Amino acid sequence: MVEVPAGGRDAGIALQAYREETKGDLLVMGAFGHSRAREFVLGGATRSVLDHPSCPVLLAH
Numbered sequence: 001m002v003e004v005p006a007g008g009r010d011a012g013i014a015l016q017a018y019r020e021e022t023k024g025d026l027l028v029m030g031a032f033g034h035s036r037a038r039e040f041v042l043g044g045a046t047r048s049v050l051d052h053p054s055c056p057v058l059l060a061h
Helices: 011-021 036-042 045-051
Strands: 027-030 057-060
Touching (some): 011 045, 045 057
């Protein structure tokens, strides 16, 4: 297991940056939804990655 620090960035952007640094070809992540209010205020890694994918993404729910 690898812990990727967000460093003040959006979680989805941090995950994609880590994937680029490690030269990964695919991003695999769980797709979890939260309430609309929470997503609006805090954002979400899943939405962020799906809005701007930098590579193929495999989502598991």
